[in-house]
Amino acid sequence: AQTVTQSQPEMSVQEAETVTLSCTYDTSESDYYLFWYKQPPSRQMILVIRQEAYKQQNATENRFSVNFQKAAKSFSLKISDSQLGDAAMYFCAYRSGSNTGTASKLTFGTGTRLQVTL
């Protein structure tokens, strides 16, 4: 079974600075997808960024980018120019590329709580 590990329960960053959230995963599959979701105090789950395992290029969405290291099974999220609105819980998630069984499900890490200070 696939597992996702987020080893940083809490992180803090100053406004306008850059922060990197770590995520590692364990899988024997070669075809999969990785995601970062943000959960602000409203508890809504918001997609931040998505990475396809077959793509070597790291995904980027405005101030958010990932460092995807397939061999190391590492998928970190970099937030540049941090803003107060970035304060939230961030979850790393894995999804198999298969279409069988429970492959469609998302497997989540335990989350990293990001604080943004002035």
Add this chain to the structure above:
Amino acid sequence: DSGVTQTPKHLITATGQRVTLRCSPRSGDLSVYWYQQSLDQGLQFLIQYYNGEERAKGNILERFSAQQFPDLHSELNLSSLELGDSALYFCASSPGTTRETQYFGPGTRLLVL
């Protein structure tokens, strides 16, 4: 706004009771997923429906059941509720069954007293 709607937003009930949570997927999405977020178990996949049929089952208790209706909305039924069922229940949807991103609704917060 993801386009996925869930009702009610909050639900308070007593142990032993039964509740129904409702989800409407994004327009055009055929897959609906249910997840439970609790303090001790984190975010866990419960069940998936695709175009009215059960597609995959995860860590869903026998006291829980779900269905997807012809108009594609889905309901999650929780019965014989226990204190430990208190959690945030999310519905997510995607167009199909493979490779697409899942978009989450705002969740239903269930408190069992």
